[in-house]
Amino acid sequence: MDKPLLELTGITKRFGATLALNDVRLDLRAGEVLALMGENGAGKSTLMKILAGNIQRDAGSILIDGQPVEIRSPRDARAQGIAIIHQELNTVPAMTVAENLSLGQEPRNRFGVLDRGRVLRDAREKLARIHADIDPTRPLGSLGIGMQQMVEIARAVSENARVLVLDEPTAALSRAEAQELYAVVNRMRAEGVGLIYISHRMEEVWQLADRITVFRDGGYVGTGTRAEMSEADVVRMMVGRSIGDLYRHEPRTPGNVVLDVKDIEATGLGPASFQVRAGEVVSMSGLVGSGRTELARLIFGADRRSGGAVQVNGRPSNPADPSKAIADGLAMVPEDRKGQGLFLDHSVERNISISSLDQFVSGEVVRDGAVRKSVLEQMERLRLRKNAIDLPTRALSGGNQQKAALARWLLRDSPVMILDEPTRGVDIGAKREIYELIDALARAGKAILVISSDLPEAIGIADRVLVVRGGKIVKELQADEASEENVMRYAVGAGANHQTSNPGTQP
Structure with a gap:
């Protein structure tokens, strides 16, 4: 079995009297997609904030290639090759698509002035990598939520991360856009990137994931390969009970x-x-x-x-x-x-x-x-x-x-x-x-x-x-x-x- 690219062990986090994470663990290998599943409030986002350096853990260890690392800030996370696509957009609507794609990495010419031509060229390359047909000169805020999400994905993909976390990346995407994202995920997996894929959509987890880890109420429940687990198994692990047909209801009789x-x-x-x-x-x-x-x-x-x-x-x-x-x-x-x-x-x-x-x-x-x-x-x-x-x-x-x-x-x-x-x-x-x-x-x-x-x-x-x-x-x-x-x-x-x-x- 390959040595994990990333290991999180014994991670614990409290917010006042609330125990948000209780001795949870997770491991990720290079070239795999690990689906992280659990109900809202299960601790998934808290763990990812720790990995991103946005908050600090109270206990536990983070290892990359078997070596302990400290991630105290987003800068530390990027230095370790970790990129995260958050569920909620992290963009500047008033700026253009190209400007958003270059934030924090603005190219400058030999006089120290922003090289706007290169900003535009780089933006087109980043969008082309995920096959996003978006005009880089448009203000980001003029795009729909789905297109804005694709811009954020393009920015993260362009960082050439070793570990990429996708938190509900298709929540606002059309079916065609989601299929394009799946293609990006598969290409990055083939390139040896380890991907943590957080999603509530069972069908896409079953399409993409190599393994599935489940959290419930801030605790670790279990991990298994896709072949070892059924959708019913995952649901039971997530909620502690079986859930029938989501859409089942008796016929309704409309009125006026x-x-x-x-x-x-x-x-x-x-x-x-x-x-x-x-x-x-x-x-x-x-x-x-x-x-x-x-x-x-x-x-x-x-x-x-x-x-x-x-x-x-x-x-x-x-x-x-x-x-x-x-x-x-x-x-x-x-x-x-x-x-x-x-x-x-x-x-x-x-x-x-x-x-x-x-x-x-x-x-x-x-x-x-x-x-x-x-x-x-x-x-x-x-x-x-x-x-x-x-x-x-x-x-x-x-x-x-x-x-x-x-x-x-x-x-x-x-x-x-x-x-x-x-x-x-x-x-x-x-x-x-x-x-x-x-x-x-x-x-x-x-x-x-x-x-x-x-x-x-x-x-x-x-x-x-x-x-x-x-x-x-x-x-x-x-x-x-x-x-x-x-x-x-x-x-x-x-x-x-x-x-x-x-x-x-x-x-």
């Missing part, structure tokens, strides 16, 4: 139309028309860049539409901004929860209550006790620890941050809920909880629009699927005809080239 969208459009988008009924879950599916999120933002007033009409429960809704949309009965959990959905430095209580404070006012005074009681009820409903109520929201794991974003709209009790990538970066146990919540909300009479890049999810939870391409709805599929193959056929343009019916208007 709650959300009625007619010919909404903006530059490059639409016109698009569809309806969502009370007690119904409608998925909006399509490739990254198809316009799904952009159409949802038009409905919610985050972007201004140039035409069309929206009605909520038969009343016109033409919001100039999201606050008016909220007053009209609309709620939206955005795909970028950190950048658009949460106030990370504010408490969990403030984040959950911020859109509902008007419901707790008596004589122009907010009833703080009533607010706290209601927030705690929603936290309990979503299995968020009650003692987290006063923590800054950035202290929560990614999955628990998503639960806080959902809890805000549960408290508001809006009749229409737009959920953009509701399980992005969420572990398999929390996914099941969110699917059960979506089903319960629909059965309580909510009209729910879900945008998802995860095709099995988009199909499995929905009563109907709207396929989006080029900013238009090109096909509506009923649940019994919405196979992955069928959805992809229309998403890539192999099906009808235009909307063949008026979605949602069937009797």
Whole structure:
């Protein structure tokens, strides 16, 4: 057996009274992909922060090529040949793609001036290495989340690391982009790089991993080769119990139309028309860049539409901004929860209550006790620890941050809920909880629009699927005809080239 390239042994880390890691271990060999799996809060991200030099361990050892090393800073990690792609983007949106790719390694000419021509040439080479068709002169913030993620991957790959950690790298990527990433992973494995691949997507773990290590509740559970373990084995190790079909639910009976969208459009988008009924879950599916999120933002007033009409429960809704949309009965959990959905430095209580404070006012005074009681009820409903109520929201794991974003709209009790990538970066146990919540909300009479890049999810939870391409709805599929193959056929343009019916208007 080859000597490990990287060994982590006996790693322990406390945050106050919380034991985040308890004597965990992990080993990685050159030229292998090690999948690291576990629910949110299992300790995966904490261990990677230690490896990246962002935080310090309380106990344990780190060995590279059998030799102990100290990693006290990100600079130390890079010096040891360790590169990490974090789950949340670590980029500068106001700068160009090329400038982001050269951050910290800016080339200069013999006069000490930034060599902008070389910055551009280097950027094109880095993007070409992962086959990313992205204009390096564009401002990074003008790209969608998926493309921004590809830029970050290109930057890390260009560092020629010996150890590369990928933390949920495909969470915001389309299927085609994910396949390109898999090709990059396989090339780097062939070049002798050791890769730690953190993912909640079982299918990609089974496609890529040589071995799988599982953490649970800050502890090490076990490691096995892909051939030795089944998906059911991994799930049991992750959650301590078996999980049935993630998408299983009884048939739902939709009621009256709650959300009625007619010919909404903006530059490059639409016109698009569809309806969502009370007690119904409608998925909006399509490739990254198809316009799904952009159409949802038009409905919610985050972007201004140039035409069309929206009605909520038969009343016109033409919001100039999201606050008016909220007053009209609309709620939206955005795909970028950190950048658009949460106030990370504010408490969990403030984040959950911020859109509902008007419901707790008596004589122009907010009833703080009533607010706290209601927030705690929603936290309990979503299995968020009650003692987290006063923590800054950035202290929560990614999955628990998503639960806080959902809890805000549960408290508001809006009749229409737009959920953009509701399980992005969420572990398999929390996914099941969110699917059960979506089903319960629909059965309580909510009209729910879900945008998802995860095709099995988009199909499995929905009563109907709207396929989006080029900013238009090109096909509506009923649940019994919405196979992955069928959805992809229309998403890539192999099906009808235009909307063949008026979605949602069937009797």
